[in-house]
Amino acid sequence: MHSMHKLIILSNLADQYRVLIEEAHLPDLIIESTPTQDIDIVLGEPSLVKNALASLPALSWVQSIWAGIEPLLDPALRRDYVLTNARGVFGGLMSEYIIGYLLAHERRILQKLEAQKSRQWDDTDTGSLCKKTIGLLGVGSIGADVARTAKFFGMNVRGYTSSSETSADVDSYYHGNDLLDFAKGLDYLVNILPNTKDTYKIIDANLLSALPSHALFINVGRGPAVDESALLEALNQNKIAGAVLDVFENEPLPTEHPFWTAPNLLMTFHTAAPSLPEDIAKVFIENYILFNEDKLLQYQVNFEKGY
Amino acid sequence: MHSMHKLIILSNLADQYRVLIEEAHLPDLIIESTPTQDIDIVLGEPSLVKNALASLPALSWVQSIWAGIEPLLDPALRRDYVLTNARGVFGGLMSEYIIGYLLAHERRILQKLEAQKSRQWDDTDTGSLCKKTIGLLGVGSIGADVARTAKFFGMNVRGYTSSSETSADVDSYYHGNDLLDFAKGLDYLVNILPNTKDTYKIIDANLLSALPSHALFINVGRGPAVDESALLEALNQNKIAGAVLDVFENEPLPTEHPFWTAPNLLMTFHTAAPSLPEDIAKVFIENYILFNEDKLLQYQVNFEKGY
Numbered sequence: 001m002h003s004m005h006k007l008i009i010l011s012n013l014a015d016q017y018r019v020l021i022e023e024a025h026l027p028d029l030i031i032e033s034t035p036t037q038d039i040d041i042v043l044g045e046p047s048l049v050k051n052a053l054a055s056l057p058a059l060s061w062v063q064s065i066w067a068g069i070e071p072l073l074d075p076a077l078r079r080d081y082v083l084t085n086a087r088g089v090f091g092g093l094m095s096e097y098i099i100g101y102l103l104a105h106e107r108r109i110l111q112k113l114e115a116q117k118s119r120q121w122d123d124t125d126t127g128s129l130c131k132k133t134i135g136l137l138g139v140g141s142i143g144a145d146v147a148r149t150a151k152f153f154g155m156n157v158r159g160y161t162s163s164s165e166t167s168a169d170v171d172s173y174y175h176g177n178d179l180l181d182f183a184k185g186l187d188y189l190v191n192i193l194p195n196t197k198d199t200y201k202i203i204d205a206n207l208l209s210a211l212p213s214h215a216l217f218i219n220v221g222r223g224p225a226v227d228e229s230a231l232l233e234a235l236n237q238n239k240i241a242g243a244v245l246d247v248f249e250n251e252p253l254p255t256e257h258p259f260w261t262a263p264n265l266l267m268t269f270h271t272a273a274p275s276l277p278e279d280i281a282k283v284f285i286e287n288y289i290l291f292n293e294d295k296l297l298q299y300q301v302n303f304e305k306g307y
Numbered sequence: 308m309h310s311m312h313k314l315i316i317l318s319n320l321a322d323q324y325r326v327l328i329e330e331a332h333l334p335d336l337i338i339e340s341t342p343t344q345d346i347d348i349v350l351g352e353p354s355l356v357k358n359a360l361a362s363l364p365a366l367s368w369v370q371s372i373w374a375g376i377e378p379l380l381d382p383a384l385r386r387d388y389v390l391t392n393a394r395g396v397f398g399g400l401m402s403e404y405i406i407g408y409l410l411a412h413e414r415r416i417l418q419k420l421e422a423q424k425s426r427q428w429d430d431t432d433t434g435s436l437c438k439k440t441i442g443l444l445g446v447g448s449i450g451a452d453v454a455r456t457a458k459f460f461g462m463n464v465r466g467y468t469s470s471s472e473t474s475a476d477v478d479s480y481y482h483g484n485d486l487l488d489f490a491k492g493l494d495y496l497v498n499i500l501p502n503t504k505d506t507y508k509i510i511d512a513n514l515l516s517a518l519p520s521h522a523l524f525i526n527v528g529r530g531p532a533v534d535e536s537a538l539l540e541a542l543n544q545n546k547i548a549g550a551v552l553d554v555f556e557n558e559p560l561p562t563e564h565p566f567w568t569a570p571n572l573l574m575t576f577h578t579a580a581p582s583l584p585e586d587i588a589k590v591f592i593e594n595y596i597l598f599n600e601d602k603l604l605q606y607q608v609n610f611e612k613g614y
Contacts, residue, residue, distance in 0.1 A: 092437055096460065100414045103407030109416065112575050119567050121559035123576040130399055152459050153403065252428035260426050268419050269430040 008032050010044030010052055011065055013277050020281035026288050043284050046071040053078055061291055063284045065275050069301055070195055079303045084287055086280050087299040091145025093273035094220055098146055098190055101244045102129060105216050130154035135182055138192035139167055158182055183210035195222035196306035205230040215240045220272045223248040235262045246272040315339050317351030317359055318372055320584050327588035333595050350591050353378040360385055368598055370591045372582050376608055377502055386610045391594055393587050394606040398452025400580035401527055405453055405497055408551045412523050437461035442493040445500035446474055465489055490517035502529035503613035512537040522547045527579045530555040542569045553579040
């Protein structure tokens with residue numbers, strides 16, 4: 001007979017998660033409302049989990065509600081538990097976000113609106129995604145979904161990745177020192193990389209200079225991947241056509257930050273792909289079934305690699 | 308031996324068309340620069356072709372550069388020739404346009420921009436195309452492409468059509484008197500219908516009232532399909548969430564028209580799917596080969612039906 005597992009949910013949406021998990025009638029599971037000595041499972045937001053780590057001696061597994069788990073990577077924190085993050089659920093929303101902003105750029109949606117405001121019949125032609133080249137920095141599960149969507153619209157797809165070449169929708173893969181070759185001739189550069197020491201400021205002045213001046217840069221990965229000063233200079237000097245930023249080195253972006261008024265920069269305040277409780281609860285439930293059968297969990301984070 | 312055919316190109320882009328057609332080395336074809344008594348083929352913009360009809364006694368075939376051929380439907384004009392229009396080339400651009408504006412709506416691109424202008428970290432959630440219901444008024448070759456794209460993004464697709472049910476990407480077809488049933492519960496209504504007496508003001512107060520208040524209306528078909536007063540009232544009274552109009556009853560839209568400043572209305576000045584010479588030349592070349600072999604041409608217009 002299985003022993004019982006005890007779960008605590010650390011989230012602003014804990015009530016929603018509790019209902020979704022209770023509906024699944026998972027075996028051998030008790031959901032606790034307050035921390036107890038024998039809680040072995042946490043489902044939660046990494047920032048809240050971080051503060052609870054010291055008071056959970058029996059902790060065995062943490063399922064993160066977010067994709068990004070930076071708060072738990074602090075080397076001063078314990079690592080004697082299995083950490084899994086939210087994965088496989090953001091691809092659709094990320095693809096919609098990226099295609100939405102690429103089309104806003106190509107169809108000149110903001111310029112057409114300006115023409116409308118001044119009652120000008122602006123019938124100048126607009127652009128298309130078809131036959132354009134998109135470069136994906138990072139080809140994990142999100143990148144694979146974006147690649148599939150880009151192929152649907154007839155784009156050429158390049159992928160820069162540390163290792164995996166698992167998506168067949170990527171036309172050409174680049175690695176390691178190929179970064180500037182990867183950037184050359186891109187119409188769109190999209191960062192989907194996690195935040196690690198290897199990705200810190202990977203989008204720097206060199207990379208931005210390698211892009212054509214008509215290129216659009218989109219960051220849906222993590223803010224620290226961008227050298228913000230270099231990006232600001234590239235925008236101010238029209239070295240690239242524009243940028244769409246969902247993430248920033250410091251969030252919320254400080255009120256005095258020059259990004260707020262930088263030319264051709266659109267920002268979206270970390271909303272590209274929200275963690276929806278229905279999606280994340282499903283990830284937890286699938287993983288719990290594996291956990292309860294002593295099987296390997298999905299989406300395990302390697303503390304050393306940071307993703 | 309074949310007799311020679313003589314072609315005149317009536318377009319602002321005649322030089323581009325001439326180069327593209329000459330490159331195809333079509334048999335038995337002479338391209339004339341000025342109207343002559345023995346010209347039997349015209350490739351051109353319907354408004355220019357209309358003025359030339361009387362001076363082309365040997366006319367046998369007109370290939371329109373546009374999809375819309377209204378200028379040639381005037382009952383006072385001759386109809387003793389085969390008229391073919393541009394078809395099968397606009398689907399991709401139309402789909403990009405529609406998805407672009409649907410995503411601008413769902414991702415609240417304009418609202419996020421307003422937040423940015425006032426330095427507000429607006430992290431309110433945005434919407435998704437997935438599981439939304441789109442209704443297509445008209446399911447020809449463009450509608451089929453839009454349906455395919457909508458399915459890619461996980462939408463439910465309804466089609467209202469006079470006859471054909473050829474697209475397998477349409478989940479449910481509606482006909483004739485089913486129009487209000489078709490509209491009920493739609494998240495998005497997209498008009499792709501041609502301009503005929505049957506489609507005149509088909510988008511009227513009744514149809515607009517049948518839509519949910521969160522619905523977005525997009526018109527990429529023809530302006531006369533919309534009762535503009537009824538649409539204006541629906542927008543002014545927030546009966547629908549918004550409209551995106553590429554076409555209008557009178558184009559260019561008169562400066563004093565109330566659409567310029569109507570709430571939640573975006574306009575794009577008949578640019579949704581331009582006739583690109585490379586695309587249209589290909590249609591002409593394929594049809595010319597059929598014509599020269601006395602075969603049935605593609606995309607023939609029925610003068611009575613008007614499409």
